[in-house]
Amino acid sequence: MSGDRTQKPSGGRAGKGAGLLIGGSVAMLILSFASVPLYRAFCSATGFGGTTQVAKVAPAKPGERTLGVRFDANVAHDLPWRFAPETPRIVVRTGETATIYYKVVNLSDRETSGVAAYNVSPDQAGAYFDKLACFCFSEQKLAPHESAEWPVVFFLDPALEKDETMNHVEEVTLSYSFFATKKPKEAASAQGTKPKS
Numbered sequence: 001m002s003g004d005r006t007q008k009p010s011g012g013r014a015g016k017g018a019g020l021l022i023g024g025s026v027a028m029l030i031l032s033f034a035s036v037p038l039y040r041a042f043c044s045a046t047g048f049g050g051t052t053q054v055a056k057v058a059p060a061k062p063g064e065r066t067l068g069v070r071f072d073a074n075v076a077h078d079l080p081w082r083f084a085p086e087t088p089r090i091v092v093r094t095g096e097t098a099t100i101y102y103k104v105v106n107l108s109d110r111e112t113s114g115v116a117a118y119n120v121s122p123d124q125a126g127a128y129f130d131k132l133a134c135f136c137f138s139e140q141k142l143a144p145h146e147s148a149e150w151p152v153v154f155f156l157d158p159a160l161e162k163d164e165t166m167n168h169v170e171e172v173t174l175s176y177s178f179f180a181t182k183k184p185k186e187a188a189s190a191q192g193t194k195p196k197s
Contacts, residue, residue: 058132063094063158068171071100079180080108094158097132101149106142113141114178125172128160139181
């Protein structure tokens with residue numbers, strides 16, 4: 001019938017739609033990879049998720065409140081270390097610098113290395129927990145059966161006294177979890193190849 005006009009879909013429109021779909025998928029993939037460092041930067045700047053802050057100097061004068069600070073230590077199952085705080089809990093005044101030590105022992109017959117992940121709970125306390133020095137900023141190595149004492153130097157920012165979400169917080173917990181890091185030789189032997197000399 002000549003009166004019926006059937007339009008075929010235009011290849012150009014279908015091509016544009018597919019192009020937009022693929023472009024959108026690629027953009028989402030790029031954003032998903034970019035979101036990890038952005039999220040970390042956001043957490044470091046705000047203390048969100050219990051991320052601690054890094055400070056260069058302590059406050060000029062102390063605050064008014066005192067809080068308990070508890071120290072927690074964890075080690076991944078594939079890292080043969082014994083790791084624990086020498087003092088499990090202290091009481092500090094806001095603005096005052098405190099130093100505590102973690103003791104660590106390599107229980108194996110080989111050199112091992114690890115890196116620490118850390119956070120503070122409750123989460124909102126992370127914005128006010130400022131570290132001046134910490135072993136958690138870099139990879140740590142221990143010789144066979146070596147032991148060490150690692151300091152953490154910190155203060156609680158007196159600004160927490162103005163935060164209503166901190167009004168009923170009497171104690172915060174600083175928690176570390178150590179994870180094994182593989183050296184190139186170990187990674188190569190795990191793959192069954194010899195490292196280049």
